[in-house]
Amino acid sequence: MLKADYQYYPLKFKQASGTSRGVLTHKDSWFIRIWDDKHPNRKGVGECSIIRGLSSDDRPGYEDKIKEICTSIDDFWYYLEDGLREWPSIYFGLETAFLDFQAKGNKILFPSDFTNGKAKIPINGLVWMGDFGFMKEQIQQKLENGFNCLKLKIGAINFEEEIKLLQSIRSNFSADKIELRVDANGAFSPKDAPMKLKILSEFQLHSIEQPIKAGQWNEMADLCLTSSLPIALDEELIGVYGSDLRKELLDTIKPNYIILKPSLLGGIKGSKEWIDLATERNIPWWVTSALESNIGLNAIAQWTYTLNNPMPQGLGTGQIYSNNIESPLFMQKGFLAYSSHGKWEI
Known part of the structure; x- marks a missing residue:
């Protein structure tokens, strides 16, 4: 029973x-x-x-x-x-x-070369918002740790200060050396967004996540149509239930990318539905954790590996907690890996 x-x-x-x-x-x-x-x-x-x-x-x-x-x-x-x-x-x-x-409680939900310790998942290094000095320090640390894809959260400090950070990175690392992604978390207004996206596009960024708040489909569609900086939908997908509404969103906005967070989108099942709809429309995607502990991150990472997506994924959040669950997951020079000899905290 x-x-x-x-x-x-x-x-x-x-x-x-x-x-x-x-x-x-x-x-x-x-x-x-x-x-x-x-x-x-x-x-x-x-x-x-x-x-x-x-x-x-x-x-x-x-x-x-x-x-x-x-x-x-x-x-x-x-x-x-x-x-x-x-x-x-x-x-x-x-x-x-x-x-x-x-799986009899052994935490191997999707057996693969990843869980055998023979393969790794490329991930982006996450740079949190803060003052100029704090963000610059994080960037330096991520680069020293071997990341060649960085994601910067922007929109909280002065826009000019954030531009200085991007200038600092690009003056030392070209786009073929370091891939840069930025995430505005809806911080821009529809009125200011076109100008800010134009300025940001000068730094050869991979993409920007959610430049304006979710729920403004027509405004977001205009940005995706006119911006030279590729736009990825993140928060926009949250709370959109049912296949018909999801199709309508993608067909209306026509984003350059979508980002999948299973905890926010109805698990692996819900995320797979979004992937299938995006694939039908030739919209690329990647998977991101939503700040779960190693329990949730483990499930997301193992599933993500089976999808064979070569892009850096957003799975580098396992070290941000002081009371995380001990696990075989570890980061290694811009990759997430799984030690076949690692132990889980009971």
């Missing part, structure tokens, strides 16, 4: 991390655990976690929903079909807990 329970586990940032929505010091996470009462030590574990102000299921009743699932685990097919349509991060937790349960 199936059993389930959950545990609240707030993740603590090693240092406060700046975004356009404010400074993050912790992240709310819950672990769902599933087991068969005949084998109580073989627990499948999945992570449900939200980013306050961003996740579409950041609302009252979140933990009650997890509790409901755990007390009704025999109805799991209902929840894995459409019962969690508007609870995407809980779907991701339940979905991956079952994958781990099927």
Whole structure:
């Protein structure tokens, strides 16, 4: 007989991390655990976690929903079909807990050369928002650590200061040496965005994520049509349920890229639906974690490797917490790897 329970586990940032929505010091996470009462030590574990102000299921009743699932685990097919349509991060937790349960709790959800320690995933180095000195220090550290793709969060400090940072990088590293991505998290206004995108395009950037706030489809479509800087949709995909609405979004905006965060988009299943729709329209994509612990990051990374996408993925967030779960995941010179001899914290 199936059993389930959950545990609240707030993740603590090693240092406060700046975004356009404010400074993050912790992240709310819950672990769902599933087991068969005949084998109580073989627990499948999945992570449900939200980013306050961003996740579409950041609302009252979140933990009650997890509790409901755990007390009704025999109805799991209902929840894995459409019962969690508007609870995407809980779907991701339940979905991956079952994958781990099927793997007898060994955390190898998608066996591959990645989990065997024979292959690595290229990732971008994430540079958090902050003052000029702090961001420059992070950039230098990432370069010393072997990253050749950097993602800078912009939109929180003076735009001219951010341009100076980009000038500093480009004066030392050409586009064929260092790939630069920027993420505005919707910080620009539709009125100012065209001018700012034009200035940013001078630095041979790979792309900009979400230059204006989500929900402005026509304005975003105009930017994608006229900007010489490729635009990637991120927040725009959140809370868009159903295949018809997703098709309408992609056909209206016609983005250069989309970015997939399983915790925000309905798990691996929901993310795969977006990938299929994007592929039909020749829209490239990449996968990004949404600041999960190593439990969630492990599931996302293992799945991402099976997709054979050669682009650097956004999976470099495993070292930002002081109380993360010890795992075989590790970063190595711009890659995420999995040690076949590594141990999981119980």
